[in-house]
Ligand SMILES: NC(=O)C1=CN([C@@H]2O[C@H](COP(=O)(O)OP(=O)(O)OC[C@H]3O[C@@H](n4cnc5c(N)ncnc54)[C@H](OP(=O)(O)O)[C@@H]3O)[C@@H](O)[C@H]2O)C=CC1
């Protein structure tokens with residue numbers, strides 16, 4: 001059976017890992033000592049609209065890793081990427097496939113440098129949150145995972161990975177254009193983060209005020225222009241659908257980075273927003289809203305860092 005290692009048992013790793021464990025896949029979570037203690041004491045607790053469940057997950061810490069796994073789901077945030085890859089070293093062999101859940105695309109090169117040819121492209125979708133008591137809450141509309149070889153190839157490891165991940169609780173799709181899918185999700189996450197973090201409200205809050213829809217439209221236009229100029233244009237129908245989503249009245253939607261702001265946690269501003277703003281600059285595109293959101297979130301991150309400094 002495919003040996004699966006989930007790096008991180010936070011919102012996404014905990015949810016997808018729990019679904020795989022429930023389906024009797026051979027799943028181990030690589031966690032740090034504090035999370036290991038919490039999970040040993042309280043179990044891995046997941047709450048969805050259908051109810052709550054508790055699992056006793058198989059855990060390992062970095063010093064306990066004893067050899068390669070077949071498949072690694074990398075579910076740490078961007079700020080923990082380098083350290084996570086370092087910890088992961090004993091678990092990656094010549095045949096290990098790594099599936100990263102991170103938004104954006106810069107991590108692909110970082111992983112490839114450390115573990116050449118191991119990484120698959122991936123788009124993870126779920127609205128999940130690790131709450132302060134260590135449980136994970138998941139909101140509708142459900143979860144999915146799209147994976148693919150970066151060169152679009154149809155390899156045996158891709159087929160094996162998809163088969164190992166094909167369980168109840170999330171959809172799995174294989175794509176021969178995974179980089180484009182990653183760019184398009186990046187457009188979505190950067191747009192909704194820009195809208196909600198600058199305006200300090202949900203998508204519905206912004207759509208409800210005068211000027212809100214125009215602001216949301218403009219944020220989408222900036223992000224989509226970068227994707228297009230980078231070689232991944234949004235098809236017209238996808239653009240129109242995104243436009244409807246980001247201007248939808250009554251929408252309670254808020255991306256994970258806005259939830260991070262509300263909960264006073266550091267955001268992935270450099271990886272998700274600043275990187276796209278830099279791409280805009282390289283491509284000679286103007287992106288004033290993206291740049292404003294970058295500054296807004298850098299200030300937030302600085303406040304969080306200052307607050308956690310002793311004295
Ligand atoms: N949340 C969401 O709805 C979605 C998030 N994403 C993306 O997925 C990624 C993960 O997000 P999310 O799951 O929300 O993040 P969380 O913060 O909820 O979970 C990340 C987990 O990684 C753990 N971790 C960090 N470093 C290590 C390490 N070296 N070894 C083991 N565990 C480690 C942290 O544990 P600790 O610090 O306690 O040790 C934490 O529990 C992000 O890039 C995000 O953008 C994508 C789709 C949806």
Ligand SMILES: CC(C)(CO)C(=O)C(=O)O
Nearest residue numbers: 124125126127255256257
């Ligand atoms: C947009 C969403 C919820 C999709 O899974 C996401 O990736 C995030 O909020 O970080």
